[in-house]
Amino acid sequence: MKAGVRTPSHPDAPPERRADVALEFANVGCRFAVAGRTTYPALEGVSFTVTRGEFCAVVGPTGGGKSTLLNLAAGLLRPSAGQVMAFGQPVDGINRSAAYLFQQDVLLPWKTALENVMLGLLLRRRPLGEAQAEAHRWLARVGLAGFETRYPHQLSGGMRKRVALAQSLIVGPEILLMDEPFSALDVQTRELMENDLLTIWQEERKTVVFVTHDLEEAIALSDRVLVLSAGPGARVIGSHPVTLPRPRDVTEVRLHPAFVDVYRAIWQGLRGEVLRAYATRTPGRAEAPRA
Amino acid sequence: MSGRFRLLPYQVGVFAALVVLWQTMTQEKWVDPFFFSQPTAIAQRVAQWFVSGSIYRHLWATALETVLAFLAGAGLGVLFGFAFARSPAVSGIFDPYLKIANALPRVVLAPIFTLWFGLGVLSKVAFGVTLVFFIVFFNTYQGIREVDASLLNNTRMLGASERDLVRHVLFPSALVWILSSLHTSVGLALVGAVVGEYLGAGRGLGYVIAQAEGTFDTTGVFAGMTVLAGFTLAIDFIVTMIERRLLSWKPAVSQTARV
Numbered sequence: 441m442k443a444g445v446r447t448p449s450h451p452d453a454p455p456e457r458r459a460d461v462a463l464e465f466a467n468v469g470c471r472f473a474v475a476g477r478t479t480y481p482a483l484e485g486v487s488f489t490v491t492r493g494e495f496c497a498v499v500g501p502t503g504g505g506k507s508t509l510l511n512l513a514a515g516l517l518r519p520s521a522g523q524v525m526a527f528g529q530p531v532d533g534i535n536r537s538a539a540y541l542f543q544q545d546v547l548l549p550w551k552t553a554l555e556n557v558m559l560g561l562l563l564r565r566r567p568l569g570e571a572q573a574e575a576h577r578w579l580a581r582v583g584l585a586g587f588e589t590r591y592p593h594q595l596s597g598g599m600r601k602r603v604a605l606a607q608s609l610i611v612g613p614e615i616l617l618m619d620e621p622f623s624a625l626d627v628q629t630r631e632l633m634e635n636d637l638l639t640i641w642q643e644e645r646k647t648v649v650f651v652t653h654d655l656e657e658a659i660a661l662s663d664r665v666l667v668l669s670a671g672p673g674a675r676v677i678g679s680h681p682v683t684l685p686r687p688r689d690v691t692e693v694r695l696h697p698a699f700v701d702v703y704r705a706i707w708q709g710l711r712g713e714v715l716r717a718y719a720t721r722t723p724g725r726a727e728a729p730r731a
Numbered sequence: 732m733s734g735r736f737r738l739l740p741y742q743v744g745v746f747a748a749l750v751v752l753w754q755t756m757t758q759e760k761w762v763d764p765f766f767f768s769q770p771t772a773i774a775q776r777v778a779q780w781f782v783s784g785s786i787y788r789h790l791w792a793t794a795l796e797t798v799l800a801f802l803a804g805a806g807l808g809v810l811f812g813f814a815f816a817r818s819p820a821v822s823g824i825f826d827p828y829l830k831i832a833n834a835l836p837r838v839v840l841a842p843i844f845t846l847w848f849g850l851g852v853l854s855k856v857a858f859g860v861t862l863v864f865f866i867v868f869f870n871t872y873q874g875i876r877e878v879d880a881s882l883l884n885n886t887r888m889l890g891a892s893e894r895d896l897v898r899h900v901l902f903p904s905a906l907v908w909i910l911s912s913l914h915t916s917v918g919l920a921l922v923g924a925v926v927g928e929y930l931g932a933g934r935g936l937g938y939v940i941a942q943a944e945g946t947f948d949t950t951g952v953f954a955g956m957t958v959l960a961g962f963t964l965a966i967d968f969i970v971t972m973i974e975r976r977l978l979s980w981k982p983a984v985s986q987t988a989r990v
Binding site for chain 1: 879881882884885886887888889890891892895899900903906907980981982
């Protein structure tokens with residue numbers, strides 16, 4: 441795996457930081473207040489690092505704190521214990537080196553596709569003409585040239601995801617956080633999107649943290665799969681490198697013999713957690729609060 | 732479009748039947764025209780007002796009061812709506828007072844406004860503001876509270892400051908709610924103006940009606956009501972145009988449920 445060649449944009453960073461680590465969780469715990477005085481521990485003692493330029497997938501049972509993990513990396517949540525670091529700097533407030541692709545539809549419905557894509561640039565006080573030109577380029581890049589003036593409700597679910605992807609990438613983030621971004625799409629659209637994502641990633645070499653409950657998707661896309669245990673108090677219980685050749689086609693790669701081996705290895709650990717998550721989730725019990 | 736106009740003949744028919752019935756009943760003296768006037772007399776009076784031009788200064792006064800009352804009421808409503816939605820302390824302290832103020836029948840304020848602001852435009856505007864304010868306030872408040880948290884988080888991740896959030900997310904979101912109540916709030920601004928004029932003024936449609944009533948001029952009262960109805964329809968039409976322009980991004984049919 442090739443390390444990123446771009447110099448980090450943190451001139452005031454201490455010299456001793458490790459340049460190749462994009463994201464680091466050091467013994468991170470996160471608790472939520474639940475009705476009354478009790479707290480729900482979503483994460484407990486989570487430690488891992490993501491290398492610069494690495495495509496890292498995180499799998500785990502539903503309600504296992506995967507979204508919490510991303511929200512911590514994004515700086516939308518603060519850890520109750522431990523520390524989250526981005527490029528050697530503790531994440532304090534919004535993580536400015538990261539972009540976030542949400543599971544939900546988060547395009548602003550009152551802005552056109554173009555206006556949505558250029559929003560990040562305008563918020564960074566870039567001139568309008570420049571932002572527009574850049575947004576045109578990015579829309580073309582995600583295959584939506586000609587849809588600039590459409591409003592989100594005039595686009596299909598897959599197209600909205602493409603706009604959201606362009607919206608996140610236009611600001612040039614170092615880290616891309618993705619929370620089951622394609623889970624609402626139909627299978628065909630989803631595979632197209634996954635391939636496009638890989639193409640863009642291949643060109644841009646962003647660091648990606650991709651959360652999913654779909655193990656096949658995780659393996660097909662990533663360099664490494666982290667396995668989270670079932671909540672409460674989810675931890676990282678496995679880290680599996682995926683050495684399938686690149687560039688990949690997500691449909692083809694599933695037929696690769698090594699794919700099955702990796703799948704089997706990861707599933708062995710994951711299966712118990714899924715069953716545990718299923719068993720502990722009795723009806724009527726409150727689910728882990730989502731951030 | 733064809734569906735909209737399909738019922739037009741029937742709608743016109745109902746109107747024609749009512750007018751003919753009214754005309755016949757008064758002409759044949761089944762009812763006293765002194766109390767009920769006559770469609771022909773009313774039409775004549777309205778035409779005479781417009782030909783002589785005497786009605787225009789009244790129309791202008793009512794229009795001015797309506798617009799000013801709407802703008803001031805909506806402006807205050809948005810301001811307070813934002814303050815309440817964004818600050819739990821503000822909403823906590825002022826909530827009971829707002830409830831009391833909203834429960835008060837606003838007509839009782841008209842005399843005090845006349846004392847404070849005189850018989851001119853200002854007292855009508857003040858009265859209209861008390862009516863418009865609450866509609867816009869509640870809708871702004873609701874609009875901001877209903878904003879999807881993930882919409883805010885996404886915009887934050889793109890680099891938005893709190894002020895950017897207001898401009899790009901909170902205000903447009905509240906605007907949807909404010910605009911959905913636009914017909915009601917503009918209507919109330921007009922009610923404020925006309926009732927204010929009726930209770931004491933030197934010009935305006937409410938004043939015209941009150942004057943006619945004072946001289947037992949039933950034709951004048953009905954003619955004033957006719958002009959007022961036409962005026963209301965015109966304003967409603969303008970509001971619809973504005974609404975259509977500002978909400979052009981919305982799906983034409985009712986919005987599909989968001990998951």
